[in-house]
Amino acid sequence: MENRIMVALDVADAREALMLRQQLIGAVGWLKVGLRLFVAEGPSLIAALQRDHRIFLDLKFHDIPNTVQQAVESAGKLGVDMVNVHAAGGMAMLQAAAVAAKQYHGMKLIAVTVLTSTKTNKNTEQNVLERAVLAKEAGLDGVVSSVHEVAAIKNSCGENFITVTPGIRWALNSADDQARVATPKDAVLAGADYLVIGRPIVQAKNPAKAASEVVAMMKSV
Numbered sequence: 001m002e003n004r005i006m007v008a009l010d011v012a013d014a015r016e017a018l019m020l021r022q023q024l025i026g027a028v029g030w031l032k033v034g035l036r037l038f039v040a041e042g043p044s045l046i047a048a049l050q051r052d053h054r055i056f057l058d059l060k061f062h063d064i065p066n067t068v069q070q071a072v073e074s075a076g077k078l079g080v081d082m083v084n085v086h087a088a089g090g091m092a093m094l095q096a097a098a099v100a101a102k103q104y105h106g107m108k109l110i111a112v113t114v115l116t117s118t119k120t121n122k123n124t125e126q127n128v129l130e131r132a133v134l135a136k137e138a139g140l141d142g143v144v145s146s147v148h149e150v151a152a153i154k155n156s157c158g159e160n161f162i163t164v165t166p167g168i169r170w171a172l173n174s175a176d177d178q179a180r181v182a183t184p185k186d187a188v189l190a191g192a193d194y195l196v197i198g199r200p201i202v203q204a205k206n207p208a209k210a211a212s213e214v215v216a217m218m219k220s221v
């Protein structure tokens with residue numbers, strides 16, 4: 001279960017990130033580096049974070065196909081284990097990204113469908129599903145979605161199509177800016193492959209203890 005948890009290192013700088021890395025050795029399998037940290041610290045931090053964890057570089061590339069292809073190549077050269085693009089970029093952009101990712105065998109390429117902070121309307125699930133199918137057809141390995149769409153995605157795209165689910169919250173946590181939240185237990189029950197967890201672990205007094213509580217919730221299924 002530890003290896004299905006990705007902790008979102010949404011912190012200001014390398015000092016904080018490296019402290020969390022140290023605290024989370026053995027507690028979780030993955031660290032997710034997003035816009036804030038990558039813009040602040042750049043690629044040099046990735047090497048330090050890679051020592052004991054797998055790395056998901058969450059920069060949600062969304063640009064013209066050629067630019068995205070080159071960005072994915074750069075991610076491959078960094079040796080990250082997962083990188084993502086935004087499915088809203090369309091088929092040509094997704095295919096270009098997939099061409100680049102295929103050169104780096106260990107690296108999974110994932111598409112963001114609809115951000116979990118987006119308020120739902122009657123079309124949300126349909127939009128998520130359409131983007132998941134597009135990503136699958138373009139040759140990507142999986143998608144980011146809320147827990148609520150995992151079953152439908154697996155149904156349309158197959159069991160092996162990876163689902164990465166942010167918006168994880170449990171009793172006493174606030175939802176913050178997330179609109180479509182679910183508990184760790186719900187995520188496992190729905191069949192989510194990876195649980196992205198930021199503030200509930202990063203802002204906990206004891207992040208390793210918070211992570212072990214998540215593992216216990218996941219195992220209770």
Ligand code: C5P
Binds near residue numbers: 144145
């Ligand atoms: O703190 P919290 O658990 O809400 O963090 C969720 C993380 O997942 C953030 O780093 C956010 O950028 C990311 N994410 C998301 N929704 C998506 C894709 C990524 O919340 N659809």
